[in-house]
Amino acid sequence: xxxxxxxxxxxxxxxxxxxxxxxxxxxxxxxxxxxxxxxxxxxxxxxxxxxxxxxxxxxxxxxxxxxxxxxxxxxxxxxxxxxxxxxxxxxxxxxxxxxxxxxxxxxxxxxxxxxxxxxxxxxxxxxxxxxxxxxxxxxxxxxxxxxxxxxxxxxxxxxxxxxxxxxxxxxxxxxxxxxxxxxxxxxxxxxxxxxxxxxxxxxxxxxxxxxxxxxxxxxxxxxxxxxxxxxxxxxxxxxxxxxxxxxxxxxxxxxxxxxxxxxxxxxx
Numbered sequence: 001x002x003x004x005x006x007x008x009x010x011x012x013x014x015x016x017x018x019x020x021x022x023x024x025x026x027x028x029x030x031x032x033x034x035x036x037x038x039x040x041x042x043x044x045x046x047x048x049x050x051x052x053x054x055x056x057x058x059x060x061x062x063x064x065x066x067x068x069x070x071x072x073x074x075x076x077x078x079x080x081x082x083x084x085x086x087x088x089x090x091x092x093x094x095x096x097x098x099x100x101x102x103x104x105x106x107x108x109x110x111x112x113x114x115x116x117x118x119x120x121x122x123x124x125x126x127x128x129x130x131x132x133x134x135x136x137x138x139x140x141x142x143x144x145x146x147x148x149x150x151x152x153x154x155x156x157x158x159x160x161x162x163x164x165x166x167x168x169x170x171x172x173x174x175x176x177x178x179x180x181x182x183x184x185x186x187x188x189x190x191x192x193x194x195x196x197x198x199x200x201x202x203x204x205x206x207x208x209x210x211x212x213x214x215x216x217x218x219x220x221x222x223x224x225x226x227x228x229x230x231x232x233x234x235x236x237x238x239x240x241x242x243x244x245x246x247x248x249x250x251x252x253x254x255x256x257x258x259x260x261x262x263x264x265x266x267x268x
Contacts, residue, residue: 003033004225007067008218009060009090010079010107011040011052017259018044018211023077023218025262030222030240035071037063039090040082046210046254054082057089064093074225075101077218078133082117084124094132101224102133105217106142126168135171135230137217138164143174154185158196161189171230173220177212188234197231199238206249208258215260216241 006027013019020036027034039060043051067073076099081087094102106125108117117125122145130136143164144151151160154176161174171191176184186199219240223233247264261267 004031004222004227005035005071005073006032006075006077006218006221006225007035007037007064007073008077008079008221009037009039009064009081010077010214011042011082012038013211014041014043015045015210015254015259017046017257018214019080022211022214022259022262023079026215026218026240027077027222029262029265030219030226030237032074032222032225033071035067035073037067039080039086042080046256046258048256052082054086057085060086061089061093064090065096068093068097068099073099075099075103075221077221078102078104078129079214079217080107080117081121081125081129084118084121087121087124087129091128091132094129100134101221103135103137103217103221103224104129104133105137105213106146107213108142108145130168130170133170134224135173135220136164136168137173137175137213137220139175139177139213157185157187158189158198161187161196165189165191173216173234175213175216177209186238188231190230192230195231197234199234201238201242204245204249206245207256208248208251208253208260209245210257210259212241212245212260215244215262 008023011019013021024034041053161172165172173188175186182203188197219237223236244260248261
């Protein structure tokens with residue numbers, strides 16, 4: 001028997017709700033074996049990020065190579081990268097191993113508002129890493145940075161997702177969570193088939209939204225690892241995150257934005 005394998009390359013969240021910790025929970029809950037390479041150590045909780053320490057690039061690359069030389073992977077999820085040097089190190093590894101299924105969550109700002117990507121690293125992310133991945137999963141603020149303009153209308157999400165896809169030659173899952181509408185519609189534009197898929201959900205009244213982006217992108221990588229196509233993986237990942245948010249609503253943990261319930265289908 002063989003596992004479906006997902007390697008997550010991301011930052012560590014000491015609070016356990018986002019980053020590597022959320023990735024491993026999500027990948028496991030979606031039926032895959034999770035390995036990891038840590039890009040940065042953050043001191044954070046449900047309230048915010050207190051400190052960030054980048055891992056030396058040589059150590060990061062050594063983590064990735066150790067996993068891929070032995071265990072291998074069926075997909076890669078990339079999250080917080082923090083600096084230009086880290087981005088280049090990841091790009092070098094992607095060139096070496098040529099993994100097809102690479103999901104990039106372009107993490108720039110935490111739910112708390114704390115910046116997680118240095119300003120001078122944004123152009124490197126776009127120019128160096130985007131050409132090496134299969135799909136990106138920006139939220140609204142990240143999409144605005146990538147486009148260079150404000151996005152105000154959910155009705156234009158299809159148009160905007162295609163624009164981003166053609167701009168960066170990559171499939172795009174554009175997330176609507178930062179909008180104020182009661183009915184939210186994420187949009188996946190499959191650059192490989194030139195098709196849209198709408199992913200609708202109702203807004204959930206909860207403060208437990210820490211790590212939603214990490215969770216969704218990790219679930220997406222997990223379903224790609226299991227052999228599903230981009231659009232079907234996005235549908236399954238959206239269903240997983242929606243249920244994780246709903247089931248985590250009643251829990252109280254910390255004083256700020258709590259996590260989603262990653263293992264809702266297994267816990268009583």
